[in-house]
Amino acid sequence: MTAGDAGGAQVKSAVRTVELLEYFAGRPGMHSLATVQEAVGYPKSSLYMLLRTLVELGWVETDATGTRYGIGVRALLVGTSYIDGDEVVAAARPALDRLADDTTETIHLARLDGTSVVYLATRQSQHYLRPFTRVGRRLPAHSTSLGKAILATYTDDEVRALLPPELPALTEHTITDRERLIEELRRVRERGFAVDREENTVGLRCFGVALPYRAPARDAVSCSVPVARLTSAHEQTIKDALSEARDRLTLATRRL
Template sequence: MALPTPAEAGGSQVKSAVRTVELLEYFAGRPGMHSLAEVQTALGYPKSSLYMLLRTLVELGWVETDATATRYGIGVRALLVGTSYIDGDEVVAAARPTLDRLADETTETIHLARLDGTDVVYLATRQSQHYLRPFTRVGRRLPAHSTSLGKALLATHSDDQVRHLLPERLEALTEHTLTDREALIEELRLIRQRGYAVDHEENTLGLRCFGIAVPYRTPARDAVSCSVPVARLTPGREQEIRDALFTARDRLALATRHL
């Protein structure tokens, strides 16, 4: 028997599903606890239906409340679903030996991330062996234009595709972030020529990152990077890291060729 269309099933069911996802994404992007008024102002839902939706999600474990039961935040079930995504992802599984080897070779922090709209989402991390090191958790989301991972992935798209994806003015995370889309596109052309991207303290002050796309599909969806505190960088060290990334890219291309 054919499934009913959204119109036949009733628009309220579809709207409820959309609101549920938007609500969970709101909490996921804003850590901490939020009042009903805060959430209602941000999402614009009727307060009564929003309250009922929140209470339902609290009962199901997707949303949690504080001791007063008046403030809300993301629940533990969201973590379980996120962990399931990572555990079941074929690229993450195939990349593990290469990420381990790259971390051992460079002794620096290594990331694997995926392009999701205008952001990159971190799928795997190997922490640096040094005392001075960056901290990035799996599941973190950052603007693609401010990271070497994101720029390496954006460079696999055409200029017109990038213009369609990104606004003319981009968010500044530090004083070094490129905030003009056309200036970013000029850098993406350079990245295509040399094969890797660099984040010059554009996401975190004092940190330089080198990123390279994993070419198992076109445009690329995933990239790997190496993050190094500027205080530890020398021209020779940069070259070592770039060479290690190119080698890792070739290994990843081989490991993901069947995906």
């Protein structure tokens, strides 16, 4: 084997390792070897050896029988270190706290990753009836106010290059046609904020604004509120608070 061949083998192994971790990260719970093999398509013998190595290193865990596999605790440690070391998350904390106090609703900070948004920080609602959220959650950009706020900072052609013509539906309200979404993004640019009208979760409306410290934007902040609690006055309070939060975050992130 030449040095180039060895280097290629090492890269292939690294790619397979990352793909395995991403598989488990996107599918909570424990999975059999056969299920994993069917999904990733690796030879069963090499997949087994790779899984055993990852188990020994703590990146993958097994159940009591040793035949089912899931994401390990080391993945959590790496994810936490990303959040802890992110300058935007650190700079945004006071503004997120203030926004949560001003609206009394659930607040999110998220980042565009491919065609999805990943939640970097949350502030829980002060009300009993509130949406379920967690840091690290990943959702399609086209179905969220966070994603639409970020996508609105891209040109129409850039959105077409990023998203497929047909988009998956999360609810009956989700915009599934790319051209319809582009029309919606034009309205987002005009009014300065994005709205998720039960497009991700039935019964939940969200309002989002992009953070302009980078162009096009990669981060956004949103406020989520159950439709049952959303009055015209409360909606206006949320919009005003988001506008003020964007101004504060613009100052906080101006040097990043």
